[in-house]
Amino acid sequence: MRVYLDSDVLIWHLRGHTKARTLLKSLRADPGRQLCLGALQRAEIVFFARPAELPHTMLLISLFETIPVDAGIVDLGGELFRSWHPSHGIDVADALLAATVMKTGGKITTLNRKHFPMPDLVVEQAW
Numbered sequence: 001m002r003v004y005l006d007s008d009v010l011i012w013h014l015r016g017h018t019k020a021r022t023l024l025k026s027l028r029a030d031p032g033r034q035l036c037l038g039a040l041q042r043a044e045i046v047f048f049a050r051p052a053e054l055p056h057t058m059l060l061i062s063l064f065e066t067i068p069v070d071a072g073i074v075d076l077g078g079e080l081f082r083s084w085h086p087s088h089g090i091d092v093a094d095a096l097l098a099a100t101v102m103k104t105g106g107k108i109t110t111l112n113r114k115h116f117p118m119p120d121l122v123v124e125q126a127w
Contacts, residue, residue: 002034002106003027004097005064007041009109009126014045014057019127023109028063036106037064038097073099080118088117 013020027033042061049057077092077099084090090098094115101108107122116123
């Protein structure tokens with residue numbers, strides 16, 4: 001099963017948060033799980049990494065398959081954004097991650113379940 005980690009979980013891991021480290025270890029220990037990142041979640045992590053953090057950051061994200069954004073994902077993401085932004089305030093990155101998971105299968109692990117209110121989406125609270 002594909003497990004997409006939201007950028008918040010990886011940011012906490014990079015900051016040395018014990019619960020994030022424990023979660024990532026448990027996910028990596030299961031050979032039935034394929035760890036993935038949405039393209040915009042990868043961008044959030046890479047763009048905002050400080051130069052001194054970059055080697056460790058790149059090593060961490062190398063553990064994940066980054067799923068590219070294609071036209072179908074953008075189109076579905078646009079629909080999700082228009083549907084859920086007014087009531088839940090989801091942003092473009094959240095809409096595209098939700099669309100990526102809906103198109104490719106799997107689930108999202110996040111600290112912000114409220115950013116993923118779509119009923120057809122499997123979302124798991126990280127901790």
